[in-house]
Amino acid sequence: MKTTEPKSAPRTAESKHYVLRLYVAGQTPKSVDAITNIKKICEENLEGRCVLDVIDLYQQPQLAQGEQIIAVPTLIKKWPLPLRRIIGDMSNTERVLVGLDLRKKK
């Protein structure tokens, strides 16, 4: 069903599923908030159609360049297109939903 299945998220599910990647830097309050918030949003709005990876940049710093990460936390919506970057601690649910194209921009 939902949430934190690790990297090997099945590509076949892409058409239906949301593929999200959350980049954080260590266990800062912001990171923890972001993880909690996005999980909650996924549960409430995507009901299992969500594959979320959480990546700690301290562990894999080389990914920062490849994924064009500047700000943390950054949530990248890999699928469906268009690609979106949602930065911040995900405390503003409304905006997260806009970022995930689940809600129209006001």
Next chain:
Amino acid sequence: MPKSRKQLPKSPTGIQGLDEITGGGLPKGRPTLICGGAGCGKTLLAMEFLVRGAAQFNEPGVFMAFEETAKDLTQNVASLGFDLKDLIARKKMVLDFVYIERSEIEETGEYDLEGLFIRLGHAIDSIHARRVVLDTIESLFAGLPNPLILRAELRRLFRWLKAKGVTAVVTGERGEGMLTRQGLEEYVSDCVIVLDHRVNEQVSSRRLRVVKYRGSTHGTNDYPFLIDEDGISVLPVTSLGLQHIASIDRISSGVARLDAMLGGAGYYRGSSVLVSGTAGTGKSSLAAHFADAACRRGEHALYFAFEESPTQIMRNMRSIGIDLSRWVQKGLLQFEATRPTLFGLEMHLTTMRKAVNDFKPQVVILDPLNSFITGGNETNVKMMLVRLVDFLKINQITGLFTSLTSGGGALEQTDVDISSLIDTWLLLRDIENSSERNRGLYILKSRGMAHSNQIREFLLTDHGMDLRDVYVGPSGVLAGSARLAQEAQEKAALMIRDQEVELRRIELERKRTTLEAQIAVMRAEFAVEEIASVKIIGQEKAEKAQLVQERVDMGLSRKADATAKKQKRGAK
């Protein structure tokens, strides 16, 4: 450093001239801000700092680009001879393009730039970088919301860079009333360099200024710089100082009688010579003579022509008997003909320096200087010439410059006001009298030699420049036909004098002859008189003897007192 005073450690840029201005480079381990308007060369300066650091000073560097992609950057700087691919392959450099697209980003709460820190830190650690460039970090403000967070994070970034001990260069776009749009100068306060690109009279010029350099002295002027195929070169004039060696070697001007006027030996080697004069007074001819003389000595001469093409100069000089083409063929003479308006002054200066460095001449000619002046840029031209003259002097190259003096103005003034730079100044001028125009030459000044103070007329003949003798009339120097008339007059006077002398000599001769004749006559008369006198004396004597004899005879016949009287007479 063996200096007694402790210097701020510096990171040499390797950029020609910039290290001189900054006294050794950018502050080591601290961030430096380079700001300026669009297209003024910020990125290039930063890139050159990094490339030279990696290639020359073994200081690997990270280039973090916010505006151009790695591919674009590589291509752009390849034209300047920087091979980024090679440096990256050799792990001397990391090129990281930071892609920020505002439309893709949604802000949902508090964030920080730790991602950037991690990314930069990773790049730095991967090659042990000592230098970092952030170009242009202000793009973050356009790409990310919430400037308050950004400002706080930038402050942290610069602190972090300092803590890392890397020498960082941060570029920033020039803002209204501020050095940069986002006031980066607030955060980067160790060294601030401002670049400027301005267009004056349709000619552009680039300027560099070190606004601030904490803990170090630095040149504060606006220094022109340019970007050519070798990258950036800054042209500081003040840093050159006045340390050049003065030669006592003398070289001929190419005109023997002019050499005689110049203390008998010509110009000093390595001096600067200015030939100024109104139009058509023979400035270029004098320059050609000088070039010809240099080539005759086997030296190299470089002729910068700004008004005539090389072939035109060669053709024209052939008419006064100077064959420059043979020197060109022998490779002793090189012409560099360009239009002054082709590019800016700094570019001219650099191309000239480059040409001089390549050809290594002993003699350089600039004909003429004035063509650089395009209204209102006299100071710039002067600055350029100061640099040029300094450069030539340092290299012991004798420079001859011609300058067209506009009619009406003072002759002793050049348009570019460079008289103070000039060691020997020849003034060519018209001498107008008796309804004709003639050429005159005099030495306005010549440092360090006893030079003639005469105004000399000269002719341009088919065997070159011919200085004539001086004829001074009641109204000054005589020239042209007035001089010819004077010459004829003097010749006539000389002839008359010669004749008079001859006449006198003849008269004297005549007198002597007369005298001698008189003497002969008198001698003859005297001889006659003498003979007559001797004859009379003889007769007298004979008569006297006759008289005595007669008396004796008489006495004898009278027989009276004959003996006694005879004795008395004998006693007498």
